[in-house]
Amino acid sequence: MPATDCFIKTTCPRDCYDACGMSVRVRDGVIQNVMGDRGHHVAQGKLCGKCAIAYNGVFRDAEKRLSVPLRRVGKKGDGQFEPVSWDEALADIAARLKKISDPSTIYHTHYTGTLSMIAGGFPGRFFNRIGATEVDPDTVCNKAGHVVLADMFGTSLSGFDPEQIANTRCLMVWGANPSHSAPHMHSGWVKSTGAALVVVDPIATGTARLADIHLQLRPGSDAALAFGMLHVIKQAGLFDRAFIEKHVLGFDGVEAEIDAATLERTAALTGVDAALIEKAALAFARGPSLLWLGQGVQRQPKGGNVFRALPLLNIATGQLGKPGAGFCYMNGTETRGVDAGFIAGSAAASVSHMDLAAHLNDPKKVRALFTWNNNIVASSPSTKAIRKGLAREDLFTVVADLFMTDTAVYADYVLPAASFLEFDDLIFPYFHDTVSAQVKAAEPLGQSLPNQEIFRRLAAAMGFDEPALFESDGSMIARLLEQTSFEGTFDNLKEVGTARLFPEPRVQFEGLTFATPSGRIEVRSNRLAEQGHPAVPMAHADEAPEEGRLRLLTPAGEWLMNSSYGNDTKIAAQLGPAKVHLNARDVARRKLAQGDIVRLSTKAGHIDLAVNISADVPEGVALSHKSRWPSLTKGESNINILNPGLRTDIADSTAVHGLEVELLKL
Numbered sequence: 196m197p198a199t200d201c202f203i204k205t206t207c208p209r210d211c212y213d214a215c216g217m218s219v220r221v222r223d224g225v226i227q228n229v230m231g232d233r234g235h236h237v238a239q240g241k242l243c244g245k246c247a248i249a250y251n252g253v254f255r256d257a258e259k260r261l262s263v264p265l266r267r268v269g270k271k272g273d274g275q276f277e278p279v280s281w282d283e284a285l286a287d288i289a290a291r292l293k294k295i296s297d298p299s300t301i302y303h304t305h306y307t308g309t310l311s312m313i314a315g316g317f318p319g320r321f322f323n324r325i326g327a328t329e330v331d332p333d334t335v336c337n338k339a340g341h342v343v344l345a346d347m348f349g350t351s352l353s354g355f356d357p358e359q360i361a362n363t364r365c366l367m368v369w370g371a372n373p374s375h376s377a378p379h380m381h382s383g384w385v386k387s388t389g390a391a392l393v394v395v396d397p398i399a400t401g402t403a404r405l406a407d408i409h410l411q412l413r414p415g416s417d418a419a420l421a422f423g424m425l426h427v428i429k430q431a432g433l434f435d436r437a438f439i440e441k442h443v444l445g446f447d448g449v450e451a452e453i454d455a456a457t458l459e460r461t462a463a464l465t466g467v468d469a470a471l472i473e474k475a476a477l478a479f480a481r482g483p484s485l486l487w488l489g490q491g492v493q494r495q496p497k498g499g500n501v502f503r504a505l506p507l508l509n510i511a512t513g514q515l516g517k518p519g520a521g522f523c524y525m526n527g528t529e530t531r532g533v534d535a536g537f538i539a540g541s542a543a544a545s546v547s548h549m550d551l552a553a554h555l556n557d558p559k560k561v562r563a564l565f566t567w568n569n570n571i572v573a574s575s576p577s578t579k580a581i582r583k584g585l586a587r588e589d590l591f592t593v594v595a596d597l598f599m600t601d602t603a604v605y606a607d608y609v610l611p612a613a614s615f616l617e618f619d620d621l622i623f624p625y626f627h628d629t630v631s632a633q634v635k636a637a638e639p640l641g642q643s644l645p646n647q648e649i650f651r652r653l654a655a656a657m658g659f660d661e662p663a664l665f666e667s668d669g670s671m672i673a674r675l676l677e678q679t680s681f682e683g684t685f686d687n688l689k690e691v692g693t694a695r696l697f698p699e700p701r702v703q704f705e706g707l708t709f710a711t712p713s714g715r716i717e718v719r720s721n722r723l724a725e726q727g728h729p730a731v732p733m734a735h736a737d738e739a740p741e742e743g744r745l746r747l748l749t750p751a752g753e754w755l756m757n758s759s760y761g762n763d764t765k766i767a768a769q770l771g772p773a774k775v776h777l778n779a780r781d782v783a784r785r786k787l788a789q790g791d792i793v794r795l796s797t798k799a800g801h802i803d804l805a806v807n808i809s810a811d812v813p814e815g816v817a818l819s820h821k822s823r824w825p826s827l828t829k830g831e832s833n834i835n836i837l838n839p840g841l842r843t844d845i846a847d848s849t850a851v852h853g854l855e856v857e858l859l860k861l
C-alpha cells in the first residue's frame with residue numbers, strides 16, 4: 196500500500212519575533228519536510244532561510260543529534276564519553292547532587308534554546324526545589340531594558356500590538372534589525388506599512404535601507420539623540436502637556452536637559468545630520484506613532500539610561516493609550532492575560548551572566564553546573580575564563596542539549612534533549628498577541644527526552660515526591676490555555692496552529708493606568724536614585740573610542756539563531772569564514788584590503804578575522820556577527836572572546852556593544 200503523507204501544523208519556538216506557523220509533512224511517523232504554514236498570518240507559507248535549512252538539516256540529522264545519555268570517560272573537555280542508561284545517569288547525578296551540602300553552589304544556566312513554555316520553564320521548578328542558583332538568563336541579553344521599563348511604566352512586557360500598524364502614521368525602529376531578527380516582519384509588516392518609517396541604527400541594515408529616514412547615529416549616542424529630538428518637538432510646541440500633567444511623574448526633571456539638547460549639540464554628539472533629526476522628530480511627534488525598541492540598543496555601558504530616555508518620546512507627545520501609538524520592547528504572556536509564573540516559580544538566588552566566568556573558577560562558589568537550553572562557551576562573555584572554569588575536574592557538570600556543543604564537551608554527563616518537533620508544548624509569541632501550538636510530529640530521536648521529562652525523572656531519582664515536580668505537560672498546557680480567551684482545548688488549538696486572542700488590535704496601556712507605585716509613568720525614579728543612579732534619564736553620549744580603536748558591534752547575523760544552527764553544514768557554507776565588516780575609510784587609513792586577515796584585540800583576548808569592506812558600516816565601527824560555534828571556527832573562538840563581561844549601568848546586564856577593539860593587520 197502506498198504510504199500517505201499527513202501534514203501537522205506546529206510553531207517555530209526560536210528566539211524570534213515572528214513565531215512562524217509551520218507545516219510538517221510526515222509519512223509513516225517519519226518527518227519528510229518542514230515548511231512554513233501557508234495559512235499562518237506571519238509565515239504565509241515560508242520559513243526564514245536559516246530555519247528552512249536547519250529544520251530540514253541538522254535538527255533531523257541522526258548523526259549529529261545526541262541520542263543516548265553520555266558519561267565522561269576522558270579528561271574534562273576532551274570530549275570522550277561512553278553511552279549510559281538513563282537510569283544509571285540520573286541515579287549518579289542525583290547521588291552527586293545530594294552530596295553537595297550547600298545547594299546554592301549548584302548553578303544552572305539556561306536561555307532561549309527553545310521558547311516553548313514548558314520546555315523553556317519547567318526545569319526551573321526542579322532547580323528552585325533544590326535551592327540552586329540561577330544564572331539570570333536575561334543578563335546575557337536584555338535585562339537592563341526590562342528593569343528600567345518596569346521601573347518607569349510598571350512593566351516591560353506589555354508593548355504595542357503589532358496589529359496597530361494599520362492605525363499608525365510613523366513607525367520608528369530604534370536599534371532593532373528585523374531584516375535579521377524578524378525576517379517576516381521585515382519583509383511584510385515593516386515593508387508594507389503606509390506609515391513613515393524611521394530607523395535609528397549605526398548600521399545601514401536591511402531594514403534601515405527601507406526607511407524614509409535613517410538616523411545613522413554614533414554607537415552610544417542614543418540618549419543624546421532622543422533628547423535632541425525632544426528639543427525639536429518642544430520647540431515646535433508639540434509636547435502633550437495635558438498628558439504629561441495627568442499621567443507622568445517627574446517630567447519636570449528632564450526639561451532642562453531637553454532645553455540644552457539643541458540641534459547643533461545633538462548633531463555634534465550623534466554624528467547625525469540636524470535636518471534629518473528634525474524631520475524624524477516632527478514625524479514622530481505628529482503621530483500616531485509606534486516605537487520599536489530593539490534589544491541591541493540597551494547592550495551598551497549606559498544601556499539603562501538609554502532605555503529610560505527613548506520612551507520619553509512617547510511620553511512627551513502622549514503617544515500612549517490610543518490606537519496606533521505606543522512602544523514595544525516585547526510582549527509577555529501578560530498581554531494575553533496569562534500568568535505563567537507557576538511553570539518555573541521563583542529562583543532562590545541568581546547571579547549575572549557577567550559574573551559566571553569568575554564564579555565558575557571559584558570552587559567555593561560553584562560545585563555543580565547544569566546548562567540547558569544554552570551553550571555558554573559560544574554565548575557568554577569571558578570565553579577563556581568560562582573554558583578554564585568548565586575544565587575544573589572538581590566541577591560536576593551536566594548538559595542537556597540536542598547536540599554535542601562546545602559546552603557539552605566539558606560535561607560529566609550529557610543528556611539528549613528532544614527537539615521541538617518531537618513533543619507538544621505551547622508558545623506565546625513575544626511580539627504578536629497570539630497563542631500557538633507546538634505539536635509533536637515524530638517520536639523523539641533515539642532515547643532523547645523533552646527537557647521537562649528529563650527533570651521529572653531527575654526529581655524521582657532524587658527521591659522527591661512533591662506532585663508539582665511531576666506535573667504532566669497536558670496539565671500545564673491546559674492551565675496556560677484556560678487563562679486565555681481561546682475557546683477550546685489544546686486539541687482544538689492544534690487544528691488551527693495559531694489563534695488570535697483579540698477581536699480588535701489591543702491598545703497598549705488602554706485606560707492609561709500604570710502598575711507603578713504612583714499609578715503614573717515615573718520619569719523620576721526614587722528607587723533608582725536610592726541605588727545610586729541618576730533620578731532621571733540624561734542626554735548622555737559615550738566618548739569616541741580611544742585613538743586608533745574601533746567600537747565593536749556584534750549583533751545577530753542572518754544565518755544563525757543565537758548559537759543554534761552553527762553546526763549545520765549548509766548554514767556553515769552560507770556563513771563562510773568569520774569576518775569583520777569595516778568602512779572603506781577605516782580600511783584605507785589602515786592600509787588594508789578586502790580579505791586581509793586582521794587581529795581584533797581587547798584585554799580579554801583576540802580573534803583573527805577576514806576584512807570585508809562594507810558601506811553599511813560607519814567609520815569608527817567594526818561589525819562582526821555573533822554566535823558562531825567556537826569549535827567549528829578557525830582559531831577555536833568566536834567574537835565573545837573579546838568581551839571581558841562589560842556590563843550596563845543598571846541591572847548587571849551585558850554591555851557587549853560598548854567594546855572598543857584594537858585592530859592589527861597580520
Ligand code: SF4
Pocket residue numbers: 207208209211212213214215242243244246247377378379756
Ligand atoms: S526563526 Fe523566526 S523567521 Fe525563522 S522560522 Fe522561526 S519564527 Fe520564522
